[in-house]
Amino acid sequence: MRRPRLPALPAATRTPLARLLVAACFCALLIYPWIYSKYLTTTLTQWLPDTSTAFVILAFTVMGLGLNFVVGYAGLLDLGYVAFFAAGAYIAGFLASEQFANAGSVVFGGTVLPGTPGIHLSPWLVILIAAIFTALLGIVIGIPTLRLRGDYLAIVTLGFGEIIPQFVRNGDNLGGFNLTNGSFGMNGIDGLGFGNRVHHAIHALPANFLNELDSRWYYWTALALVVVTIVSSILLRDSRLGRAWIAIREDEDAAAAMGVPLMRTKTLSYAIGAFFGGAAGALITLQAGATSPDAFSLQVSIFVLSMVILGGIGNVWGVALGGILLAYVNYKGLFAAGNTFNSTFGTNVDIPEYSYLIYGVAIVLFMLVRPEGLIPSARRRAELHEEEEEENLVPESSTA
Amino acid sequence: MTDELLVDARSVRKEFGGLVACNDIDFTVERGSIVSLIGPNGAGKTTFFNMLTGSYTPTAGEIVFDGRDIVGLPQHKITALGIGRTFQNIRLFGAMTALENVLVGMHARLDSGLFRSLFRTPLQRREERQGRAQARELLAYCGLSPRAERQYARHLAYGDQRRVEIARALATDPKLLLLDEPTAGMNPRETNAFVDFVRKAREDRGLTVLLIEHDMRVVVQVSERVTVLDYGEKIAEGTPDEVTADERVRSAYLGTKPVA
Numbered sequence: 001m002r003r004p005r006l007p008a009l010p011a012a013t014r015t016p017l018a019r020l021l022v023a024a025c026f027c028a029l030l031i032y033p034w035i036y037s038k039y040l041t042t043t044l045t046q047w048l049p050d051t052s053t054a055f056v057i058l059a060f061t062v063m064g065l066g067l068n069f070v071v072g073y074a075g076l077l078d079l080g081y082v083a084f085f086a087a088g089a090y091i092a093g094f095l096a097s098e099q100f101a102n103a104g105s106v107v108f109g110g111t112v113l114p115g116t117p118g119i120h121l122s123p124w125l126v127i128l129i130a131a132i133f134t135a136l137l138g139i140v141i142g143i144p145t146l147r148l149r150g151d152y153l154a155i156v157t158l159g160f161g162e163i164i165p166q167f168v169r170n171g172d173n174l175g176g177f178n179l180t181n182g183s184f185g186m187n188g189i190d191g192l193g194f195g196n197r198v199h200h201a202i203h204a205l206p207a208n209f210l211n212e213l214d215s216r217w218y219y220w221t222a223l224a225l226v227v228v229t230i231v232s233s234i235l236l237r238d239s240r241l242g243r244a245w246i247a248i249r250e251d252e253d254a255a256a257a258m259g260v261p262l263m264r265t266k267t268l269s270y271a272i273g274a275f276f277g278g279a280a281g282a283l284i285t286l287q288a289g290a291t292s293p294d295a296f297s298l299q300v301s302i303f304v305l306s307m308v309i310l311g312g313i314g315n316v317w318g319v320a321l322g323g324i325l326l327a328y329v330n331y332k333g334l335f336a337a338g339n340t341f342n343s344t345f346g347t348n349v350d351i352p353e354y355s356y357l358i359y360g361v362a363i364v365l366f367m368l369v370r371p372e373g374l375i376p377s378a379r380r381r382a383e384l385h386e387e388e389e390e391e392n393l394v395p396e397s398s399t400a
Numbered sequence: 401m402t403d404e405l406l407v408d409a410r411s412v413r414k415e416f417g418g419l420v421a422c423n424d425i426d427f428t429v430e431r432g433s434i435v436s437l438i439g440p441n442g443a444g445k446t447t448f449f450n451m452l453t454g455s456y457t458p459t460a461g462e463i464v465f466d467g468r469d470i471v472g473l474p475q476h477k478i479t480a481l482g483i484g485r486t487f488q489n490i491r492l493f494g495a496m497t498a499l500e501n502v503l504v505g506m507h508a509r510l511d512s513g514l515f516r517s518l519f520r521t522p523l524q525r526r527e528e529r530q531g532r533a534q535a536r537e538l539l540a541y542c543g544l545s546p547r548a549e550r551q552y553a554r555h556l557a558y559g560d561q562r563r564v565e566i567a568r569a570l571a572t573d574p575k576l577l578l579l580d581e582p583t584a585g586m587n588p589r590e591t592n593a594f595v596d597f598v599r600k601a602r603e604d605r606g607l608t609v610l611l612i613e614h615d616m617r618v619v620v621q622v623s624e625r626v627t628v629l630d631y632g633e634k635i636a637e638g639t640p641d642e643v644t645a646d647e648r649v650r651s652a653y654l655g656t657k658p659v660a
Contacts, residue, residue: 232518239517239524240503240510240531243496247504250493257453257487259479259508259572268514379495382552 080161088281134278185292
C-alpha cells in the first residue's frame with residue numbers, strides 16, 4: 001500500500017467539503033435561537049437546550065478552546081484552568097457591580113442608571129479587561145511554574161487551581177479590606193447591554209433600545225467568542241509561534257537547541273489560554289449576575305480538560321465539537337436522558353447525579369478505543385498510530 | 401589571537417554529583433576548521449557538547465565563543481549567537497513535517513510574534529513565504545527529495561531523518577556546527593558522501609565544524625584537528641596522524657597490556 005501523502009496541516013479545513021460543513025455548522029448555531037423557539041412545542045424540546053443553556057455550552061466551549069492552546073499546542077498539562085475562569089468571573093464582578101460602592105459611582109458605559117454606586121463599566125469593556133487581566137495572571141502564575149515539566153507541572157497547576165478559589169473565599173478581609181465578599185460571592189452583577197448609548201446615538205430609537213440584552217444576545221456573544229477563539233487558534237497554529245509550541249510539545253530540549261526561547265514561548269501559550277478562560281469566565285458571570293467561590297472546583301478544570309481530550313488534543317475543530325458535546329451532555333443531555341429514562345421505565349433515578357461516573361467511564365473508554373479524540377489532528381494521528389503506519393511502510397521501502 | 405579562535409574554552413569542568421564528567425578541559429577551535437572530538441563511550445564528549453550549547457552549565461571554567469563568554473546564557477541565546485547542533489540519537493520533531501522542522505530551526509532568524517501572526521500582516525506573510533522558500537532550499541541542499549518535504553519527520557526513512565536534522569541545524573544559521581555522531585548507522589558509501597558534504601558545507605556556508613565521531617576513518621578523512629577525551633580528561637590533541645600515533649590514545653581505545 002502506498003503511503004498517503006500527508007498534508008502539512010491538519011486536513012480538516014482544507015477540503016471544500018470540510019469548509020462547507022464548518023459553514024453549515026456555523027449557520028445552524030447562528031440561527032439556533034429561532035430553531036429552538038420553532039420546535040418549542042414538539043417532543044424535541046426536552047432534548048434541545050434553551051438559549052441560556054446553549055449560551056453556557058458555548059461559553060464552556062471557549063474555555064475548552066483556550067485550554068487547547070496550553071494542552072494541545074504547547075503540550076503543557078494544566079489541571080488548574082479553573083483559576084482563570086475564577087479570575088475572569090471576579091474581575092467582571094469588580095467592574096460591573098456595587099461591590100466597590102465606597103469608591104462612589106463610576107458608570108462608564110454600564111447598563112445601570114447614572115449615579116448607581118460602585119463601578120459599572122461597559123460590559124464589553126469588562127470582558128476585554130477581564131481577559132487581559134487574566135492573561136497577565138497567566139504570566140504571573142506561568143513564570144514560576146512553567147519551568148517544571150510533565151507531571152510536576154500538572155501538580156503545581158493543580159495547586160494554583162485550588163489557590164485562586166481559596167483566595168477569593170478568604171478575600172473578604174485582606175488587611176481589613178473586603179475584596180471578594182468571601183464565601184458569599186458577589187451578587188447583582190450587571191448584564192450585557194449598551195446602556196443608553198444606542199438611544200443617545202440615534203434618538204429615533206426607543207429610550208431603552210438594546211439597553212439590556214435578552215438571552216439570545218448572550219448566546220450570540222458567546223458564539224462570537226467561539227469564532228474569535230477558533231480563528232485565533234488557526235492563525236497562531238500556522239505561524240512561527242505555533243510551530244514553536246508544537247516543537248516544545250515534541251521535544252523541549254531540541255526546541256531550545258534550535259533557538260526557541262522555552263520560557264517565553266510556554267508562558268505565551270499559558271497567557272493566551274488564560275485570556276480566553278478569563279473572557280469566558282467574565283461572560284458567564286455577566287449572564288449569571290452572580291459568582292461565588294463554590295463555582296470553581298477542580299471538577300471544572302477536569303471538565304474543560306475532558307473537552308480537549310474528547311475532541312482531539314491540538315485540533316481546533318475537534319475541541320470545538322468536544323466542548324459543545326460535553327457541555328451539552330452536562331447541561332442538558334443528562335437531564336433529558338434522565339427524564340426520558342424515568343418516564344419510559346417508570347423509575348425515579350437521578351441520572352445527572354451520576355454525571356461524573358458517566359464521564360469517568362466515557363474517558364476511560366475513549367482512551368482505550370480512540371485516544372486521539374473525535375477529530376484528531378493529523379499530527380496526533382501520526383503519533384498514536386505509528387505502528388500501523390510503519391506496517392504500511394514495509395512494502396514501499398522494499399520497492400524504493 | 402581571539403579573532404582566529406571561534407571557540408576558546410578554558411579549564412571547563414562539569415561534575416554530576418561526585419562524578420567528574422569533564423575535568424578542566426582546555427579546548428580551542430579555529431575559525432573555518434573541522435575539528436573532531438573523539439574518545440571511548442562515557443569520555444565526556446557529549447557533556448562537553450551540551451556545555452557548548454548551553455544545555456548544561458559548566459561547574460567551573462569559561463567558554464568564549466566568537467569573542468563572548470557564553471557560560472550561563474540560556475540555550476536559545478547561544479543558538480542565536482551562532483551555534484547549531486544535531487543530536488546523537490536523532491531528535492526531530494516527529495509530528496511536524498520535514499519543512500516545519502527546518503522552519504523551527506529558523507526560529508531565532510525570523511521575528512513575527514503574537515500580534516503579527518494574529519493579524520497576518522504583510523510583513524508576517526512575506527517572512528513566512530521567504531522562510532518556507534529558504535527551508536526548501538536547505539532541505540534540497542542536504543539532499544532531501546522535494547517529495548519528502550511535507551511528510552512527518554517520524555515517517556521519514558532513517559537517512560532522510562539525518563538529512564532533515566542537519567538542515568534544521570543549518571537553518572539556525574550557525575557559525576559553528578556541532579555534529580554528534582553524524583555517521584552512526586550509515587553504510588560506507590553514505591559515510592563517504594557525508595564527508596564530502598561536510599567539506600562542501602564548510603566552503604559554501606563559511607562554517608566551522610566540530611564533530612563527535614566514532615568512525616576513525618571519518619575522523620582521519622575529514623578533520624584537521626582532533627581532540628581525544630578519556631574519563632573526562634583531555635589525553636591528546638593534534639592532527640589526525642599525531643593523535644592516532646599517540647600511545648595514550650591507543651591504550652584508551654584498545655586497552656593497555658595487563659601489568660604482570
